[in-house]
Structure formats: C-alpha cells, structure tokens
Amino acid sequence: MRSSLAPLIVCLAAPLVCAAQSKVWVADNGDGTYKNPVLHADYSDPDAIRVGDQFYLTASSFNAAPGLPILQSQDLVNWRIIGHALPMQPPFDVYAKPRHGNGVWAPAIRFHAGEFFIFYPDPEYGIYMVHAREIGGPWSPPLLIKDAKGWIDPCPLWDDDGQAYLVSAMAGSRSGIKSVLLISRMSADGTKLLDEGRLVYDGHAQDPTIEGPKLYKRSGYYYIFAPAGGVPTGWQVVLRSRNIYGPYERRVVLKQGKTPTNGPHQGAWVETQKGESWFLHFQDKGAYGRIVHLEPMRWVDDWPQMGNDGEPVLRYRKPDVGRAWPLETPAESDDFRDGIGLQWQWAANPQPGWALPAGGLGFLRLTAVPFPEGFKNFWDVPNLLLQKFPAPRFTATTSLSFEAHQAGEEAGLIVTGLDYAYIAVRKTADAVVVTQATAHNADRGAQETQVTARAPQGSPIFLRVDVADGAICRFSYSADGKQFTPVGEAFTARQGRWIGAKVGIFAIGGKAGTEYGYADFHWFHID
Secondary structure, X not given: OOOOOOOOOOOEOOOOOXXXXXXXXXXXXXXXXXXXXXXXXXXXXXXXXXXXXXXXXXXXXXXXXXXXXXXXXXXXXXXXXXXXXXXXXXXXXXXXXOOOOOOEOOOEEEEEOOEEEEEEEEOOOEEEEEEEOOOOOOOOOOEEEEEOOOEEEEEEEEOOOOOXXXXXXXXXXXXXXXXXXXXXXXXXXXXXXXXXXXXXXXXXXXXXXXXXXXXXXXXXXXXXEEEEOOOOOOEEEEEEEOOOOOOOEEEEEEOOOOOOOOOOEEEEEEEOOOOOEEEEEEEEOHHHOEEEEEEEEEEEOOEEEEOEOOEOOOEEXXXXXXXXXXXXXXXXXXXXXXXXXXXXXXXXOOOOOOEEEEHHXXXXXXXXXXXXXXXXXXXXXXXXXXXXXXXXXXXXXXXXEXXXXXXXXXXXXXXXXXXXXXXXXXXXXXXXXXXXXXXXOHHHOOOOEEEEEEOOOOOOEEEEEEEEOOOEEEEEEEOOOOOXXXXXXXXEXXXXXXXXXXXXXXXXXXXXXXXXXXXXXXXXXXX
C-alpha cells in the first residue's frame, strides 16, 4: 500500500503488503543463515518488539516527514516497511523548513494493554508519546509528556505491580548535562510523568556519552541496555539491579573487538516464540548511515551475552521462529502507480501541491515550486523527496517528462548530505539543458559548481546516478534509457547531520504569481 494522493496525509499500511526483494542487498542467504547488516540502510537507533508472531521496528527519523518509520518482520532478518507513526512533526511551522539533526531522536516502541506505544524525544522540546490500537494506525497526535529541552531517548516499563516508569538520557548540547541516565515515574496510560526523575547511573567515569537506554525486567532484575562511548567507536553496556532506582551493576556486553563492525551499540533485545534472545543494533557507516545488525544473545547467570564472545557476528544462523519465511526487503524502486511509496520522506513537513500522484496516468507529478526565501543552496530546500541509501553499491535511475513554464525551473535526481550533487533538466532563457551541480559543505552555505550540456530532444529523459563502494557517485543522462552520457566529475557522498546520505528526486524554481512548471516522474529504479 502507498500514501494517499495528498502528501500531508500519513503513509500507513495494513500489515499485509506485497513482498519486495532488493536487487542490491538481501541479508537472507537462503540457506538458513543471514549476513549482517540485516538492513543496509539508515534505520538509526532501532528499537523493536514482538507481538504474537510479528516483529516490529521503529527508528530515528530526525527532520524527515513522515517520521517514525514502522517495519515488520516474521524472522528478524526479512523486513518490510509498513507505515509511519508521525505524518508531520510538531511544531508544524518550525518543521516546515529543514531542521537538520533535529526532530525525532531515538524512539522506543512497546505493546501494553492491547495498544502500541511509541515514546520519542525532540531534543529542542522534550519527550512525546503516540499510541495506536493497530500497528497500521491511526496513531494519536503527538502528546508532549515532558516539556524539557535536552531530555532524550525515552523508554517505558510497565512493572508487575502496575507501576509505570520511563528511563531517559540527557543531551549536553541542549541541557548542559550528559552521560547520565534518569528514571521517572509515569502514569499507567503513558500520558504524563509523575515526578522530576531520579539519577540512576552516572557514566562519566567508565561510560562517557551513555545514552539511548532501553528498560526491561527479567527474573526479578531491572535491566538498562545503553550504548556508551560515542556513535562511531562506542560499546554496549548492560546495567542490572533488583531495585529500579539502583544501585546498578555494570557490564560491557558488545564491542568491536577484532571485527570490522565499529561502534556496535544502541538497539533492542527481542525474544522469539521459541524463547531465543536476539539483539538489534546499529553500526555507523558514514555516508551509508547507521545500518542495522542482528546479534545472537543468550543469558548466563542473569547477564546477557551477545554476538560471538561479545563481538559482532558477520554471518549466523537465522532465528528460530518455527518456520521459514520468504526473502523480503524494504521497498526501494517505485513506479508510482499507487501513489508515493512508503520508502520516501520529505526533507520537511510537506505542503499541499508539492506532489500530485497520478498513478492512473502512470506518473508522479512534482511541482516546480519557488526556491525558499533566502535560498543559498539545496541544504535549505524542503521539497526534496528522498530515500535512504540501500546498499554499498547501487544504481538509481529515473524517467521523467519536464514541462517548464519559466526560465530557472528544473527537475532532477539528487544525492544529498553535508555535501550534495544532482543532475537535472533545466530551462534557461533560450534552451533546455542538462545540469550537473555539486556543493561541498552545503551546510555552511557553500555555492554550487555546475556543468551543463544540451538536453536530448524528446521526452522522457532518463537521469542516473551510479554509486560505487565508498559512496562515490557518477551522474549520467539518456534519451532512450539505454545509452547514457556521463556528465560532471565523480562526487563522494557525505553523511548528513546524524543521518546517512540520501538519494531522491525534486522539481523547483517556479516564480510566484505564475503557473509553476512541473515534472512527471514515470518511475524510479534501484538496480
């Protein structure tokens, strides 16, 4: 299923959706084993649960909209994206512009009393909660349950005696406090915190930048799973205590060791129907984002042991869930016949008119709306329709028909992060050209450099980016979709602010007071 015809409406789907299989990354080896990462895409700070026979995962989405992606799996290896819990980010006027690095930080998903809950932080505003009876929604509007700048990474626990608690961390960049974990009492319905919280762990000595806590209870112990040491090079800590307020014992249960998996931490403990324990976590891979790994886990003397003697595995047998499931991956390619696919997100809260899905006519129309006020480069553009890098190597190709009304309008294919590059069809005063533009340090307001070539005659035109190992991108164009002409120099993608690079499409450059031009995108393929 896809989002509706209006981009403002939440992209939600029932759990039963058509299976997709990537042409560029499949974690299931087809022989009863899997390879890591199980998701070679930027599902940062993953949290997951099992409800019945289904596993559900959510992740940080920062300033992208819709936010709070929801993925589903039957075996923890094969995943599909089924919707989003946050169609637009509050405050809506604030997030009408790209707010890179802000928005949804590490969320936690739980199922309690027949209802799904997601608690998420916005470091500028505090802690929010959304809930739904069904995983496909409708989800409630975000409720701010802790109005406090710098309170981040919440996770709830409903205890055996009916008491409810919320663990959280602190962002030093907003609050001046960091490397500590707090536990607050919470109302049973999750709608408010009942006190100011207690400090339960100080990580300054052994675990600097401890954050992202997940709170569990097992065999009479309270457990806090929390990453420490910073994103690229940190480790996974587990704390345990007989009392929810501590004192807590500490162990490091996962670290890079001799493996190539740097900074393995921040994630979720889940159990299969057969009682096996597994741990989902991320690895920071630069331009490719924070990709998701799956580690075997077992309990010894009431302590979790993860991976291979505390180091990440690269290949392992699949979880025992009682049966084998077909290979499946999150959607990447899109023919736009059913609207905008669930893999797509805007760079800010979407506005009416940015996109006009027309599946019955065989395309997605993007309107060449004006550049934002004070435009310096595409770092400031909100109407970029983007998706995550899906693999170390891939080719993205799109077919579009361009109907420009004014000089300066353009439509194209972009790779964006702190640096960006794109290839576009642009109308000038006397011609239609192909432009390949690059901006280094776009986040600092850098200007683009451009290379142009005369556009081929006729329609559609095909635009392509080839992404090689190391996120090296090469752009080209074609009149027939077969013979491609390179344009511009190779571009090395960089990560964004707390996220990986993204690839996507856009139309822009209309003039206020006139009819805007547009581009009809017939399809977008990842190969």
